[in-house]
Amino acid sequence: MEFKKGKIHDVLVRPLTKYLDERGWLAELYRSDEIAEEIMPVMAYISMTQPGVARGPHEHVDQTDYFCFIGPSNFKIYLWDNRKNSPTYGVKQVIFAGQDVPMMMTVPPGVVHAYKNVGIGNGIVFNAPNKLFAGENKKQPVDEIRHEDVASSPFVLD
Numbered sequence: 001m002e003f004k005k006g007k008i009h010d011v012l013v014r015p016l017t018k019y020l021d022e023r024g025w026l027a028e029l030y031r032s033d034e035i036a037e038e039i040m041p042v043m044a045y046i047s048m049t050q051p052g053v054a055r056g057p058h059e060h061v062d063q064t065d066y067f068c069f070i071g072p073s074n075f076k077i078y079l080w081d082n083r084k085n086s087p088t089y090g091v092k093q094v095i096f097a098g099q100d101v102p103m104m105m106t107v108p109p110g111v112v113h114a115y116k117n118v119g120i121g122n123g124i125v126f127n128a129p130n131k132l133f134a135g136e137n138k139k140q141p142v143d144e145i146r147h148e149d150v151a152s153s154p155f156v157l158d
């Protein structure tokens with residue numbers, strides 16, 4: 001399948017404001033008065049990704065991810081709309097975000113996603129998904145379809 005470039009339906013991308021003062025900076029990551037109930041985060045984690053390294057492509061069946069790219073480092077984010085019932089099925093979206101352009105981004109189920117650290121130092125990504133990883137008390141299967149090791153996958157990182 002050939003994906004064409006564009007904007008994916010239901011992917012929310014917003015700049016994050018860093019409030020800078022003599023001590024450093026502070027940025028809000030999410031607020032319950034700004035997020036739709038159905039994608040309200042129930043947990044949060046951060047991950048560190050080394051320079052030149054990617055995570056994904058993955059997709060989720062039920063989970064919406066709520067990523068914040070605030071630095072350190074910058075990321076190239078790849079999204080592919082793999083939802084047959086979506087108005088933008090077959091669309092690929094690429095976004096650059098991180099230290100230089102802080103952004104939040106929600107990624108709904110069925111949108112395949114990956115991100116690569118394109119900076120020169122270790123990079124941090126924050127995620128606040130609307131489902132618990134591995135369910136209550138980590139007793140359920142992980143909701144994650146991993147495409148990274150699939151031969152001839154259409155979800156290729158450049």
Ligand SMILES: Cc1cn([C@H]2C[C@H](O)[C@@H](COP(=O)(O)OP(=O)(O)O[C@H]3O[C@@H](C)C(=O)[C@@H](O)[C@H]3O)O2)c(=O)[nH]c1=O
Pocket residue numbers: 045047055056058065113114115127133144
């Ligand atoms: C995501 C997650 C992982 N883990 C553990 C499992 C494993 O030992 C270690 C690393 O997990 P993973 O290999 O799943 O991490 P990773 O490959 O970074 O998975 C993530 O990739 C990005 C692209 C996404 O989109 C995320 O939704 C998630 O799928 O952390 C948790 O304990 N809680 C969590 O919420």
